[in-house]
Each structure stands twice: as structure tokens, then as C-alpha cells.
Amino acid sequence: MIELTGGRSLGGRLSARLALQSLVGLTVLTLLVYLAIDSHLLARQERSLDEMEALVVHLVEEASTRPRAKGLEHALRDQFGGREDARLELLGPDDLPVSPSEHAIQHGSDEPINLAGEHVRTRTFVLPDSHGSAMSSNARLSLSTVADDDLLRQLAFILVGAVVLGTTIVSAAAFWRVRRELEPLERLVTQVNALDASNLERRIEGDGQPSELLPLIERFNGLLDRLDLAYGQMAAFNADVAHELNTPLATMITGNEIASRRRLSEEESHELIGSNLEELRRLGGIIRDMLFLSTAERGVQARAVYVPSLANEVCAVLDFHEAALEEAQLETVIEGDAAADIDVPLVQRALSNLVSNATRHATPGTTVIVRIEIPEPPLSQSARTTGRNMICLSVINRGPTVPPHHLMRLFDRFYRANDTHSVASNSATEVEDRSRKPTNRHGLGLSIVAAVARMHGGTTVAESEKNDTTIGFTLPSFIKPIDHH
Amino acid sequence: MNVLIIEDELKLADYLAEGLGREGLSVEVATNGLDGLHLAMEGQFDVIVLDRMLPGLDGLSLLKALRSRRRTPVLMLTALGDVDDRVEGLRTGADDYLVKPFSFSELVARIEALGRRANETNSSDNSFDDSRLCIADLEMDLAAKKVSRAGSRLDLTAKEFRLLTLLLRRQGTVLSRSEIAERVWDMNFDGDTNIVEVAIRRLRVKLDMPFERKLLHTVRGMGYVLEERDDS
Numbered sequence: 001m002i003e004l005t006g007g008r009s010l011g012g013r014l015s016a017r018l019a020l021q022s023l024v025g026l027t028v029l030t031l032l033v034y035l036a037i038d039s040h041l042l043a044r045q046e047r048s049l050d051e052m053e054a055l056v057v058h059l060v061e062e063a064s065t066r067p068r069a070k071g072l073e074h075a076l077r078d079q080f081g082g083r084e085d086a087r088l089e090l091l092g093p094d095d096l097p098v099s100p101s102e103h104a105i106q107h108g109s110d111e112p113i114n115l116a117g118e119h120v121r122t123r124t125f126v127l128p129d130s131h132g133s134a135m136s137s138n139a140r141l142s143l144s145t146v147a148d149d150d151l152l153r154q155l156a157f158i159l160v161g162a163v164v165l166g167t168t169i170v171s172a173a174a175f176w177r178v179r180r181e182l183e184p185l186e187r188l189v190t191q192v193n194a195l196d197a198s199n200l201e202r203r204i205e206g207d208g209q210p211s212e213l214l215p216l217i218e219r220f221n222g223l224l225d226r227l228d229l230a231y232g233q234m235a236a237f238n239a240d241v242a243h244e245l246n247t248p249l250a251t252m253i254t255g256n257e258i259a260s261r262r263r264l265s266e267e268e269s270h271e272l273i274g275s276n277l278e279e280l281r282r283l284g285g286i287i288r289d290m291l292f293l294s295t296a297e298r299g300v301q302a303r304a305v306y307v308p309s310l311a312n313e314v315c316a317v318l319d320f321h322e323a324a325l326e327e328a329q330l331e332t333v334i335e336g337d338a339a340a341d342i343d344v345p346l347v348q349r350a351l352s353n354l355v356s357n358a359t360r361h362a363t364p365g366t367t368v369i370v371r372i373e374i375p376e377p378p379l380s381q382s383a384r385t386t387g388r389n390m391i392c393l394s395v396i397n398r399g400p401t402v403p404p405h406h407l408m409r410l411f412d413r414f415y416r417a418n419d420t421h422s423v424a425s426n427s428a429t430e431v432e433d434r435s436r437k438p439t440n441r442h443g444l445g446l447s448i449v450a451a452v453a454r455m456h457g458g459t460t461v462a463e464s465e466k467n468d469t470t471i472g473f474t475l476p477s478f479i480k481p482i483d484h485h
Numbered sequence: 486m487n488v489l490i491i492e493d494e495l496k497l498a499d500y501l502a503e504g505l506g507r508e509g510l511s512v513e514v515a516t517n518g519l520d521g522l523h524l525a526m527e528g529q530f531d532v533i534v535l536d537r538m539l540p541g542l543d544g545l546s547l548l549k550a551l552r553s554r555r556r557t558p559v560l561m562l563t564a565l566g567d568v569d570d571r572v573e574g575l576r577t578g579a580d581d582y583l584v585k586p587f588s589f590s591e592l593v594a595r596i597e598a599l600g601r602r603a604n605e606t607n608s609s610d611n612s613f614d615d616s617r618l619c620i621a622d623l624e625m626d627l628a629a630k631k632v633s634r635a636g637s638r639l640d641l642t643a644k645e646f647r648l649l650t651l652l653l654r655r656q657g658t659v660l661s662r663s664e665i666a667e668r669v670w671d672m673n674f675d676g677d678t679n680i681v682e683v684a685i686r687r688l689r690v691k692l693d694m695p696f697e698r699k700l701l702h703t704v705r706g707m708g709y710v711l712e713e714r715d716d717s
Contacts, residue, residue, distance in 0.1 A: 270705075277706020284586045320670040322644060323684040349674035356680065 010185075014178045019171035022186060026166045030159035037155060041148045048086075049123045053142050055079060060127050085147070091124070091138040103374050119146040184209045190218070200228040233412070240414035240443075244286055248279035264317035289444045293413065296451030302343035306457065310393065311337040313344060317351045321359065329364040330397075335373040338391045340475050342456060347393075347475070350452035353445035354395040354471055361469065362397035369396040371470075374477060394461055394472025410471065411450040411460050414443040449473055486600045487529060490514045491521030491547070492536040492562065501534065501592070508593050518542025525551050531600045534592075537563035537574065545577050552578040558599040562587070588661045590707060618653040621700060621713045623692070625653055634696060644669060645688050652701065652711035661708040685709055 007414045056076070063072035121143045190206050203224060206217045230327060253273075257270050311334050318325070318332050325332060351370075358368045371394050400412070409415045450460045453473035463470045488510045492498040495516060495517045502512045509510075513528065515521035518539040525533055525547075533551075537544035550560060563570060571582050580602075581595050615648040618625040622635045630646060641649065647669045652660065662681040666672045685701065693699045702710050 274705025279589075279706075280586075281706060288584075316671065319644060320666065321680055322642070322674050323687045324680050327683055329688065345672075345674040348672060352672070352674070352680070375688070 011178045011182045013173075015171065015175040018174035018178070019167060022170035022174075023163070025062060026163045026170075030163050034152070034155060034159055038152060041145075041152065045121050045143060045145060045148065047140055049121065049143055052086060052088075052143075053123065053125055055361050056139055057125075057128060064128065085144040087142045089140040089142070090127070091140055106161050121145055123254065142471075161330040170388070181210075184213065192220075195224070197231065200224060200231055237413055241286075241290065244414065246284060248282045252276055252279045286444070289448060293444070293447060293451050296455050300455065301457075302346055302452070302455040304341035304343055306339070307342050307344065308339050309337055310340050310342075310391065313342075313348060314351060314372065314393075317348050317355060318370065320352065321355045324356075324359055325368070328359050328362065330359060330362050331367040332370065333367055334370045334372070338372050338374060338477060340391055340477055342475055343452075346452045347454065350449040350473060351393065351395070353449050357445060357471065358395045358397035358469075361399045363399045363467075366398040369395060370394075371472070389477040390458060390474040391477045392461060392472055392474050394470050396468060396470045398467055399469060401467055402462075402469050404464075407462050407464055410462050411446050413447040415446075446471070486510050486531045486596075488512050488596060489521070489524055489528065489530045490532045491516075491518070491525070491533065491539065491544075493517060493538070493539050501589075504589050505593070510596070518544070518547050519717060522550055523613045524549050525557065526554060530557055531603060532596050533557050533559045534596065535559050535561050535579070537561055537565065545574065548574075548577050558603050560592075560595055560599055562606070583642060588663075588707065590659045591661055591664055594658075594664065618650065620653060620656050620711060621695075621698065623653075623700060625650065634692065639691050641688070644684065645691070648684060648688055649692070649711075652709065656711045659704045659710045665709070691710075 059072060059075045059079070076088060080086060122140055124138055124140045124145075127137055127139050188204065188209065195202060203221045204217050205249055206214055209217060217384070225273050255272060255275055259268070264272065314334050318334070353369070355368070361421075362368055371392070373392050373394075374389050404440075446460075450473070453460050453475070458474035458476065461470065461472045461474065488505055490498055490501050490505075490512060492501065492514070493516050498514050498516060502514050504655070505512045513524060513530075515524050518541040520541075521535070521539070521541060534711065535544050535548065539547070542550075544561060544563075548561070551557070551559070558580045559578065560581045560583060561574045562583050562585060563574065564585045571584075574582050580599055583592060583595060616626065616628045618627065623632070625632045625649065632641055632646065632649060648665065651665065651668050660668075662679070665685075667679050685703075689701050693701055698713075700711055702712065702714065704710055
């Protein structure tokens, strides 16, 4: 089992992300609020100073048109004397206050506003020179900002509090939400955990799962379907293998046991040894074919060589089958031809199995057709993508139509359409006839055809209708040497 | 002919030694790679039968070591039937390759072929390629492609003629179905050779049916032989 590392909890990560996001978001928001209010207050203070400056200038000008110095001072005192937050100082030419007792116009409180403090805005400006006296040419306005600064400080406290509280609430809610949303995923994990080889027929339930997970569940169930099928096939296959191997073993064990109970004549012992050899050969044949199939299954590719005429190869195989075909009263015809890159012994073997199969199922007196054709358009997806045409090599016989459910399983190992596990025995006039088995000895013939097709990158073909049964396979056609490089 | 068998499976080695001895070959056996290599280097053998998987020194390494000094023909035995294994064995310098389980008659045939190939220079075995072959009252004229038995002409197809030629040339020897398929039809695939049975049956109808004395015999579990038998 592969140990998976590095994966952090999706829920934890999501919660943390959401918490961080809300913290950042709220911080930015409150900072904006704070800065906006700060600048607003600043502007208000400036405006207030502007107004006061205009007022002072106005009063000074008014005093100069009706020159009464006392009047000016009085007027100024009227304006500024009652204010707790502002003060006006008239400055001498050296910018020092002209005697605070006389000219510091302020509220008559004992505690003067702390001018040196931080919470003060001051503005110095030139007084209109028109009132005649040169006793003060500049004025300094001080505005206390204590109230505004207090407001800002309080605001800051409130905002920080709001950020902390908001973040906490959002995080907690997110954590809870994420937990809730991930619950189906946990259910999924529980369901998957419950799966093993003994209950491959179970499927993952998609009810209540979020739509994002549905494709995953569908795929997973599809995978389970295939796994279930393959597993079932494998189990059945093992049973078949055991059966196929057990049959000759049983024959041999019984034969030898019975023989060992008495003295055998020379002829009898020869007979026994011969029978043993036959069964052993059968075992050997099954094992050899199984090894071949497993090699093909491992993905070993055929060693293809260029063959200019497939029809020639077909002809050689039909030659080999000549006697058997004649005995079954069958004629043969080869249709079409093509050049191909093939592994000759493998294709011969596949074709030989197809011809054997056709011989067994054809109605006597009919013709078996071996057809070599290049289908248009190309058959398979791979042919279209590689631009390589496929050749279809098929054997067609007239005989009982094969029902579709048999047709589907024809290339399965140990599958026999008629399910005749019994050994066919005809007349016992000749020695061979007693040991005669179906030519497709152990139901591996057509699976070998499929394996050969796979080793060439081809597939199998099976059709049956109106008493015509076509079984064959596809092969890649020959590519011109120019295309090779 | 001297044959060295290098095989670690004792039972098989014993059987091979006995069987080849009965075929008139003188046999020595080594049951591990090192002994085998020593014997192969020092002795004078016409053919070496070498198992691919051996304790001590495996077959391929032994073959490599041997080929650095000697050209003795080697027939490799293996339980691995992959084409790749076969190619690797042949590339290393094996002269022939036989996959377990094999038929003993095939092993004998291949050993003899290897021995013949090695001694081709000093033998004029071509007398055997006479244009006339015969057994009992059966006569074959290879040049005219005619076969007759007890004076009456047999009408054979081309393949039946080739089949009978093979049986006649190797008369007295049991031929396995796969060997017949290979020699007569040039079918080199492992697999269904039951088809040979039908061909033999049809040949037998023409060859033996009309006559009292049967010449073509089935050896159960092994193959077919053309010979004169006193009984039957």
C-alpha cells in the first residue's frame, strides 16, 4: 500500500483560509473607515481655522475704518473669549506674543489651554496693516483638537474590537460550515473503506453528494463495474483452468490406479503409457496456451515483418486445413488481398484457429470465405489518430446463427458456444477417434485469436446473421517505408 | 555421437541419458553449471544439451563462457517459452532451442540434426536423397512424383505426397504432429496440430485401407510412424 504524504486537511485549510481572509478584509475595511474619518476631522479643523481667520481679519479691518483700538480688542474678546477650544494671540514683530495679559484673548479660565500640547492646531497669519498701530502685525490662532483626537482613539478601539470579534465569528462560522460541507466526503470515504474483494458488487451512493463529486462517484462506480467484471471473470477463469487441468489428471490417476492393481501385458502397458502421454500432452498444451495468453496480456507486442500478400499466408493455412475441410465437405474461397506488417507464425496460428472454428460450425456442402479487406472509413479510433489503416481478416461460414449473447463472449477463455465440455467421440474404428477432441481443444482457440489481434494492435470482429457467421480480427496495414522515418 | 547433458532436474537428466543411450548415443550428464562448463571445455562432444536455468552457473552465462573458446553445437532447453527468451538464447550462441515440455522424439531429431550439421563436411549422406523411396510393397518415385503400392498407383494430393515422403524418409521413426506440421506445411506455430490427424487419416484411407498389411501406424500420445510390423 502506498503511504500518501503531504496532504493537509481540506477542512482545516479552508477554515484557516476563510479566517485569514475575513481578518484581512475586516482590517482593510476598518482602516479605510478610520482614515476617512481622520481626514474628515482634519478638514473640519482647517475649515474652522479658516472661518476664525476670516473673522479676525474682518474685525481688524472693521476696527481700522472706525479707529477704536479698544473696540477691536473688545470685539475679539467677544468672539474668542467664550471659546474653550480656541485662542487668538496677537504677535509682535519678533513673533513673540505681545504681553499675554493684555493681548492673549482667551477664555477667562484659570487653566489656560495647553498650547504646547499635541492636540492643538495652530495657524499664524498676517494681520491687515490698516489699523495704524504697529504694535502687532501677526496673529496666531490655536485650535484644540482634543475632542477630535479622543473621538479617533475611541473609534480605533471600537474598530480593532470589531475586527477581532468579526474575524472570530466568521472563522467559527466558516469552520462549522466547512465541517458540514465536508460531511458527504467523509461518508464517501467510509463507503470506499467498506469496499473489498468480497463485496465488489456494492456501489457508492451518490445521493446527497454535491454535484462536484458526482462525476468522481460515477467514474469510481464505473471502475468498480469493470473491476467486478474482471474479478468475476478471473474467478471463473481460475475455476475453468482448474477444471481443464483436473480432467486429464483425473483420467490419468484413475487409469494408472486401476492398471497398478494387476499385472499388465506388454500391450496393455503400452496402451496405458500412450494414454498417459496423450493426457500429458493435453495438459502441456493448455499450459502453453495459457502462458501465451498471459504474455499477450502483459502487453508484449508482435514482431512484425513485412508481408507483401496476406492472401499467400491465408493460402498456406488453408492448405494445412485442406484435409479437414474436405472431410467436412467444405469449399474455400479467399477474397481480397493486402500487404501488412505481421508476425507470420502468430497470424497463421490465429487464422488456423478461425478456420478450425469455421470447419466445426459450417453446414456441410457450403463454402467458407476468408476475407481480407480494408474497411472504409478506418475502423478504430486509433486508426484514425495514427492515420494507419486497419486490415480486417475474417473467416465467414454458413451455419446456424450465433445468438448475440454467445457472440459477445466468443473470445473469452474457455468459452464454448454450445457449452459442450464433453469430448466428442464419433466412431471408434480408428485409434485417433477415441482420443478425438474438438479441434478447438480447450476453448482457448478464439481467445488466442484475440490475443494475436491485441499483440498487433488490432481488435476482434464477430457478427452473425441470417446463417452467416463472420469471425475475424483487425491488423494494421503495411506502412510505406517512407512513413516509417 | 557424444552428447553432454547439463540439466539439474535429476529425474529428467536420467530419463534423457537413458533415452539417448537407447538411441545409440554416448551420453554424459552434469547436474550443475560449473561441472557442466568444465566438462564442456575439457571433453569432446558433438552436441551439448543445456538447461537454461541451472544452479551455480546459469545456462546463458555457461554458454557465453563456452563460446569464448569452443564452437560445440548447443541445444538449449527452457521452461520459458517467450519469443524474447528464445531470441536471447540464440543470440548468445545457442544453435537450437527447445521449450519444456518437449517430446523426446523431437529432442532426438534436433540432436541428430545438430550433429549432422557439425559433421556435414565429412559425410556424404546424399545417398539417402535417392530419387526412389520404398518400404515393403510401397514404392515412391520422387522425380516422377508417383507412388504405387503392390503395383497399383496411388492417387495422392500434393500435400499427401509430401507427407508420405517425410514418413518414408524417416521410416521407423515416430514423428510428432508438430514436426509433421512444420515439415509438410511449414506451419511453425505452437498450438492446434490436431489438424494433422485428419490429414493422416485421409492418407491412411488411400495408403492402407485397400491392403491387408498396414504400414502407417499411430503411436498413441507421440505421433505417427511408417514401418513394417509383423503383427496386425
